Amino acid sequence: MARPHEMQLLRFEDRIEHTCTITEVDFFSQDHRQAVVEAEASPASPKDHQREKAEEEEEEGNSPAHELSGINIGLNLLPSNTQTGQSVIAENQKPENKLQILTLQTELCQVNEENRRLRSMLDQLTRSYTALHTQLLQGMQQREAHEIRQGQDGKPGVPSRGELLAHQFMEPGPTRLLNTGEHQDDGDGEHSSSQHMSSSWEEGKSPKLMQERSTDTAPEAPCRRARVSVRARSDAPMINDGCQWRKYGQKMAKGNPCPRAYYRCTMAIGCPVRKQVQRCAEDKTILVTTYEGNHNHPLPPAATVMANTTSSAAAMLLSGSTTSEDSLMAPAVGSFLHPSPYASTMAALSASAPFPTITLDLTQTANQLQLLQRAQQHPMQSMIDTVTAAITTDPNFTAALAAAITSVMGAPGTTDGASGSNAASIAPAIVPESPQCPKSCTTFSIN
DNA sequence: CGTATTTGACCGGCGC
DNA sequence: GCGCCGGTCAAATACG
Numbered sequence A: 001m002a003r004p005h006e007m008q009l010l011r012f013e014d015r016i017e018h019t020c021t022i023t024e025v026d027f028f029s030q031d032h033r034q035a036v037v038e039a040e041a042s043p044a045s046p047k048d049h050q051r052e053k054a055e056e057e058e059e060e061g062n063s064p065a066h067e068l069s070g071i072n073i074g075l076n077l078l079p080s081n082t083q084t085g086q087s088v089i090a091e092n093q094k095p096e097n098k099l100q101i102l103t104l105q106t107e108l109c110q111v112n113e114e115n116r117r118l119r120s121m122l123d124q125l126t127r128s129y130t131a132l133h134t135q136l137l138q139g140m141q142q143r144e145a146h147e148i149r150q151g152q153d154g155k156p157g158v159p160s161r162g163e164l165l166a167h168q169f170m171e172p173g174p175t176r177l178l179n180t181g182e183h184q185d186d187g188d189g190e191h192s193s194s195q196h197m198s199s200s201w202e203e204g205k206s207p208k209l210m211q212e213r214s215t216d217t218a219p220e221a222p223c224r225r226a227r228v229s230v231r232a233r234s235d236a237p238m239i240n241d242g243c244q245w246r247k248y249g250q251k252m253a254k255g256n257p258c259p260r261a262y263y264r265c266t267m268a269i270g271c272p273v274r275k276q277v278q279r280c281a282e283d284k285t286i287l288v289t290t291y292e293g294n295h296n297h298p299l300p301p302a303a304t305v306m307a308n309t310t311s312s313a314a315a316m317l318l319s320g321s322t323t324s325e326d327s328l329m330a331p332a333v334g335s336f337l338h339p340s341p342y343a344s345t346m347a348a349l350s351a352s353a354p355f356p357t358i359t360l361d362l363t364q365t366a367n368q369l370q371l372l373q374r375a376q377q378h379p380m381q382s383m384i385d386t387v388t389a390a391i392t393t394d395p396n397f398t399a400a401l402a403a404a405i406t407s408v409m410g411a412p413g414t415t416d417g418a419s420g421s422n423a424a425s426i427a428p429a430i431v432p433e434s435p436q437c438p439k440s441c442t443t444f445s446i447n
Numbered sequence B: 001c002g003t004a005t006t007t008g009a010c011c012g013g014c015g016c
Numbered sequence C: 001g002c003g004c005c006g007g008t009c010a011a012a013t014a015c016g
Helices: A003-025 A032-041 A046-059 A066-092 A095-152 A161-170 A173-177 A197-205 A207-212 A214-220 A301-321 A325-337 A368-377 A379-393 A395-409 A437-444
Strands: A227-233 A245-252 A259-265 A274-279 A286-292 A357-364 A427-429
Antiparallel strands (some): A274 A286
């Protein structure tokens, strides 16, 4: 996964710690940087220098356990270094400076402690993501194996409604979204006998095609995927999400004076991703973009960031939908998207369509500081929040952020949808798109 | 002239 | 069975 990045990060931080240590020894220098340079270049403290060299040599080991050892070394160095420094200082400097030194030592220790805590948090996040990803992959593999077995047995038999729905929701993209740029789902991933992507979209949609291959596809006939709807304030007719789209239709939707436009992704031939763009009937400054499907091609960074965000939301939605309506509406949304006081305003599922739909609302304002604070308690959620907020506030930020996100999240892969970079407001939120949620829940339920 | 957009027709799902 | 609605297709049109 992101191990190389992590190692780079850790080693970079280790260097910072070294620098801090040296700086502390040369605290009385006026110029901090100059002091560091001098400390590194001068033989004034050969012990420290040798210790640093030993640490650097240790770092070359690159063993996994070294990540923590590096941290500990940095921390343990402080007392020894400062002891050495203090002995010199005690001989040459005024007593009041000792207090400053002690104060700075304390601060430095706190900073190092914070560093270590953040690092472990990052490790934990990485492990959690890896575990979840593995679970998703295993689930997909088991399901596909099961369906292949059914196909080999001849008539698969009529699955229960629950099975059918569970298949529907296990099927779609977000699981693969989180995977990589492999072959896209399109709702027929299990049909290894079926062909290419371009037709797979149609298979998911076209009853004719479904009937032609009814022997092995009938249980999948109503197969749909999760949708991710993004609400953002924008004057533009369509938000710039980093992808290339071609308009293929426009309709007047009931209950909304604004037409709904239909786009399909043209970044790759046969890419099954489509999106609908429509202005909110209540507030025409709000642009509602609904993404469906998963890209079957690499995405540019600007599109990848929000793709990860939306795919995470969709993954959450789908994982919840495979169990029960309760898990869908409460734990899935509640625990993943807004475990905090944001719960009441940030997330909800839509029932306006035969698809499970999750809406990311980027139209509300939020305190970025709160996002940061939440980052410490809920790293995964905060990552999504941060990404979304960054996108909505500064489109130029997306490219730079993409690298960082993908380094933590793993390969961006093919993902679902993209972002609204022109959104005017900040807060990522998921709000009820429809008052018909209960109805939708029954659709999701397995009974 | 090639590509993108527009727009009416068509199709299937769903509710009555 | 019928009509409504959402979604897609494809011919016509616009644009660079």
